[in-house]
Amino acid sequence: MSAQLDSPLSPPCPFTANDELRHDWTAEEVTALFELPFNDLLFNAQQVHRQHFDANEVQISTLLSIKTGACPEDCKYCPQSVHYNTGLEREKLLPLDTVREAARKAKASGASRFCMGAAWKRPSDRDLEKVIDLVKTVRDEGMETCLTLGMLSDAQAQRLKDAGLDYYNHNLDTSPDYYKEIISTRTYQDRLDTLDHVRQAGMKVCSGGIVGMGESRADRVGLLQQLANLPEHPNSVPINLLVKVKGTPMQDVAALDPLEFVRTIAVARLMMPKSRVRLSAGRNDMSDEMQALCFHAGANSIFYGEKLLTTDNPIANHDMELFQRLGIKPNGKPWVSDAEAQAAAAADGDTTH
Numbered sequence: 001m002s003a004q005l006d007s008p009l010s011p012p013c014p015f016t017a018n019d020e021l022r023h024d025w026t027a028e029e030v031t032a033l034f035e036l037p038f039n040d041l042l043f044n045a046q047q048v049h050r051q052h053f054d055a056n057e058v059q060i061s062t063l064l065s066i067k068t069g070a071c072p073e074d075c076k077y078c079p080q081s082v083h084y085n086t087g088l089e090r091e092k093l094l095p096l097d098t099v100r101e102a103a104r105k106a107k108a109s110g111a112s113r114f115c116m117g118a119a120w121k122r123p124s125d126r127d128l129e130k131v132i133d134l135v136k137t138v139r140d141e142g143m144e145t146c147l148t149l150g151m152l153s154d155a156q157a158q159r160l161k162d163a164g165l166d167y168y169n170h171n172l173d174t175s176p177d178y179y180k181e182i183i184s185t186r187t188y189q190d191r192l193d194t195l196d197h198v199r200q201a202g203m204k205v206c207s208g209g210i211v212g213m214g215e216s217r218a219d220r221v222g223l224l225q226q227l228a229n230l231p232e233h234p235n236s237v238p239i240n241l242l243v244k245v246k247g248t249p250m251q252d253v254a255a256l257d258p259l260e261f262v263r264t265i266a267v268a269r270l271m272m273p274k275s276r277v278r279l280s281a282g283r284n285d286m287s288d289e290m291q292a293l294c295f296h297a298g299a300n301s302i303f304y305g306e307k308l309l310t311t312d313n314p315i316a317n318h319d320m321e322l323f324q325r326l327g328i329k330p331n332g333k334p335w336v337s338d339a340e341a342q343a344a345a346a347a348d349g350d351t352t353h
């Protein structure tokens with residue numbers, strides 16, 4: 001008991017006392033969360049997590065690159081930028097049948113949401129029409145839909161909403177201060193404007209960032225402060241760990257302390273208690289133990305599948321094995337073996353096609 005009294009944020013947890021979502025975080029407050037003793041931070045995050053979610057449930061999304069490479073933007077971490085030579089093979093917009101097949105496979109492997117990414121600065125109205133057909137196709141397969149296509153005008157956001165798109169992803173990437181070190185071809189305000197258009201159109205917002213890009217803790221504070229102080233918390237908050245791709249300016253950046261990554265997840269959970277906090281890119285470089293700590297800190301969504309746009313991701317079977325070891329229910333369903341999942345998918349296919 002005395003150990004608890006020694007710790008300023010030991011029970012009762014101050015975050016669970018007030019159910020109101022906050023949008024007025026100061027940098028000092030967020031820094032104070034990052035500086036908590038690790039055990040106190042995780043304890044508080046876990047308590048808040050349990051208030052709003054089943055602590056043993058993780059939502060699963062799959063991401064497919066529907067148009068790869070040749071992007072005019074210069075995001076320094078990205079192998080799809082035309083500015084860097086990473087040997088990435090370019091691909092035009094995928095045909096509808098290919099996307100339908102990928103969605104069916106993703107559903108059979110246990111994903112509930114199908115995200116499609118295209119390497120554009122912004123979609124042309126002609127491209128948007130084609131993408132809308134893809135969205136309708138994926139919806140017909142019974143999955144939630146998410147797109148990431150770059151910047152959107154308010155009219156484009158409305159068209160996507162009218163087509164039934166559930167989520168739009170547009171990341172803030174990093175803090176406003178560090179942003180100039182990462183991208184020069186679009187501004188931070190451009191990003192905020194796109195998020196605003198998506199929100200105004202009535203779609204759910206998916207927005208997060210990337211850590212481990214050589215930023216300081218103050219920048220991680222700045223990123224989470226921006227996300228939590230949006231008019232509404234993003235429904236999904238992907239926290240990516242930089243994947244260092246050879247040929248990008250970030251290929252040799254120093255690795256982030258894994259425990260600092262876990263802290264970032266826990267602080268995100270405390271600041272945005274009702275949002276899905278997603279482990280996204282970089283999971284391939286995380287140990288099982290680090291991922292388990294992230295789930296304990298409040299992460300409750302993952303990207304699943306062998307590829308994340310263009311970088312490797314842990315293979316689906318390994319994810320399921322980890323869930324089984326941790327007693328985690330993917331999408332709230334009891335864990336099933338791969339063979340059982342395949343059999344169920346086949347039976348489902350018999351009745352619907």
Ligand code: SF4
Pocket residue numbers: 071072073074075078079080081082118119120121150
């Ligand atoms: S992150 Fe997106 S916008 Fe930036 S270069 Fe890559 S594909 Fe283009």
